[in-house]
Amino acid sequence: MAVDELVDYITAEVRAVIGARSDWIEAPHPVEASENRRFFQALMDPNPRFWDEAHARTTRYGGVVTPPAFAVHAFRRPAGELNDSLAAAGDPDFDGVSRAMRPGLPKLPVPLSGILNGGYEYEFFSYPKVGERILCRSAYLDIYQKQGKSGPMVMVVIEDEYRTADGRPLLKSLNTMIMR
Amino acid sequence: MAEPVYFESVAVGDDIPVLAKGPMTTAHIIRWSAAMENWHKIHYDWRYATGHDGLPDVLVNGSWKQHVLAQLLVDWAGETGWLWKMNFQYRGMNIPGDTLTAWGRVTGTRRRADYGVVELEIGLKDQNGREGSPGTASVVLPLKGGPGVPYPFDPAVLH
Numbered sequence: 001m002a003v004d005e006l007v008d009y010i011t012a013e014v015r016a017v018i019g020a021r022s023d024w025i026e027a028p029h030p031v032e033a034s035e036n037r038r039f040f041q042a043l044m045d046p047n048p049r050f051w052d053e054a055h056a057r058t059t060r061y062g063g064v065v066t067p068p069a070f071a072v073h074a075f076r077r078p079a080g081e082l083n084d085s086l087a088a089a090g091d092p093d094f095d096g097v098s099r100a101m102r103p104g105l106p107k108l109p110v111p112l113s114g115i116l117n118g119g120y121e122y123e124f125f126s127y128p129k130v131g132e133r134i135l136c137r138s139a140y141l142d143i144y145q146k147q148g149k150s151g152p153m154v155m156v157v158i159e160d161e162y163r164t165a166d167g168r169p170l171l172k173s174l175n176t177m178i179m180r
Numbered sequence: 181m182a183e184p185v186y187f188e189s190v191a192v193g194d195d196i197p198v199l200a201k202g203p204m205t206t207a208h209i210i211r212w213s214a215a216m217e218n219w220h221k222i223h224y225d226w227r228y229a230t231g232h233d234g235l236p237d238v239l240v241n242g243s244w245k246q247h248v249l250a251q252l253l254v255d256w257a258g259e260t261g262w263l264w265k266m267n268f269q270y271r272g273m274n275i276p277g278d279t280l281t282a283w284g285r286v287t288g289t290r291r292r293a294d295y296g297v298v299e300l301e302i303g304l305k306d307q308n309g310r311e312g313s314p315g316t317a318s319v320v321l322p323l324k325g326g327p328g329v330p331y332p333f334d335p336a337v338l339h
Contacts, residue, residue, distance in 0.1 A: 035215075038214075038215040041215075042208075042214075042244070043212075043248070043251065044201055044208075045247070045251050047255075059259060060259065061331070068247075068254060068263060069246060069247060069250055073243070076217055077217065092232065093232070094221070095221055095222070095228070095232075095233075096219035096220045096221040097219075097220045116270070117242050118269060118270060119267065119268050119269035119270050119313075119315070120246060120266075120267065120268065121267035122250075122265065122266045122267065123264065123265050123335075124262070124263055124264060124265075124266075124333065125332050125333050125334070126332035126333065168332055174267075
């Protein structure tokens with residue numbers, strides 16, 4: 001048995017953050033038409049409600065909207081964030097991934113380097129319109145350890161609630177991140 | 181605009197129209213990564229993906245695949261229905277050359293107040309029929325002659 005199969009990553013320090021919930025945090029900028037365009041073009045989904053304002057005004061959305069789960073990607077690097085996210089690009093082990101799970105949630109004291117997205121459970125209420133500001137509140141609902149084929153895995157279950165600045169609910173999600 | 185789908189026209193076992201994307205290329209993958217500002221090297225650095233991480237190739241982003249499932253269901257529900265819930269697991273990897281087909285099959289129907297809720301099994305298969313993102317969904321549909329599902333959607337309308 002490999003030594004790391006015996007390691008319990010769910011330490012008291014990790015248990016202490018289960019249940020931690022962030023405040024409502026606003027995305028660095030309102031939804032931009034060009035950001036939305038790059039998004040739906042990369043999805044190869046040219047529905048006119050994403051770009052044709054005249055058409056979108058006649059729909060129940062009342063204007064151009066984003067694809068349904070856009071909000072989960074709205075939390076970009078703020079313009080004033082000066083740390084280069086590729087500063088470590090010369091390191092052969094650098095994988096390009098931020099280890100910060102969510103803005104406003106504490107970093108997890110788990111010494112595992114790999115990170116994978118296990119999946120989502122979504123509940124949708126409305127779609128953001130171009131120009132609207134998006135807010136998110138997150139919580140560590142659960143953190144537990146499982147034995148995977150290649151060693152131990154720490155499963156991190158995060159609940160996210162998204163709404164607009166005027167309080168309209170957008171979506172709720174449960175996301176399972178896998179550290180290994 | 182497509183004809184609205186009414187609850188009464190849906191039966192358990194029905195397949196909804198599929199949605200295919202691909203074949204996927206590295207250009208499609210980096211277009212999505214750039215739009216997301218996701219710099220995970222497994223999506224664009226072949227040497228890193230295969231050498232360091234032991235993957236078969238660079239990978240199609242899971243974050244991209246989830247929106248294909250959402251599009252499948254939103255397109256089917258139309259402008260009078262609503263994609264209420266959707267869940268899936270990332271089980272399989274997809275690589276350049278893959279064509280992905282999102283599919284859905286009705287597993288249950290429930291009348292709720294002035295609307296109908298349709299439960300579906302969903303997934304995203306590659307060109308060899310291998311399922312990589314299995315999940316389930318709930319779509320709210322209007323009844324024939326009834327009102328469209330209110331927007332913004334509030335689950336309280338189902339009680």
